[in-house]
Amino acid sequence: MIRLEQTFMNFLLDHQERHNRTYNFLILMDALTSAAKHIEHYYLTGALKGNLGLAGNLNVQGEDVMRMDQIAQEITVHYLRTSGRVIHAISEESDKVIPINTESGRYFVYFDPLDGSSNVPHGLPVGFLFGVAKRNLEGPEDGHLRAGRDYMAAGMFVIPTGTFTLGLKDAGTWRFHIDETMDFVRPTRMILPEDAKKWELSFNAASRYTYAEKVQNWIEQNEQKYVFRYLGSLAADFHRILSNGGMFMYPAIVNHPDPKKNRPQGKLRLMYEAAVVAFMCREAGGAAVDETGTPILDIQPRKPHQRTALYVGSKLLIEDIGRVLSG
């Protein structure tokens, strides 16, 4: 008897029917998974096709744009547009909000098409991160920026590993693997392990002395207890935390020897990086806070590319550092 796996689409169809929901979300998720498969193909062949280098221009944050950033952006906007389900999108690769199906659309999509830029030249793991919020169905829609708690779903593809993780509001976080037919299959519920012996700490160790003193002290008092791992890509590092537990952190930089390099507001972007992993973490039994100990999902964005410090992972660890941060 050959073993055939449950596909993502079958899993989602079942989920939608069990919650009396429409097929609109399936169509959107089909667009996002198609985009991810094409981005993975271009990334896997990037070295041979010379696509892993710089594109020659800067993005809204004044950072070098990689050729792959442009390719991933183009692919994603194409599939969001053809889905016919997206009002507008916010992307790390676009200064302005991207109007898509403004009349007929049903969802807002916030995404980073290729996260982990320092890994791109080496073809090492990067992430495609996205968050989805629904339009106001009861009345006029004012397009206001949604806080993470208003997202209905958030997910990430770790590229080029063929893994896809999706958080569904009040329905858990699920991981899927790509099979030989390029289908995402075998839905596996992700629950952060309680066994602290497996827990990991993940942060840029080279930056630790630029963090706030209370954060440096917390690291000093706790780092011996946990394994340290850092891949330099939020998606890849959070992928590990979801499996093993522990905490990923990108604190505010406030003690940099070159004050121009301080980042008191944090580095990572709220809407399409921090809120995305915070949403999946909540649905997996974890939590996430910013530099003041405020839950990431409760932060109301004021602008699309707003930054935040991020502490995300096992609830006990987040509560512990949260006390220090809010203290």
Ligand code: FBP
């Ligand atoms: P990009 O969107 O520019 O890639 O920045 C985000 C990111 O690469 C995260 O994926 C990662 O966690 C972090 O920045 C790495 O930053 P650093 O190189 O400072 O450790």
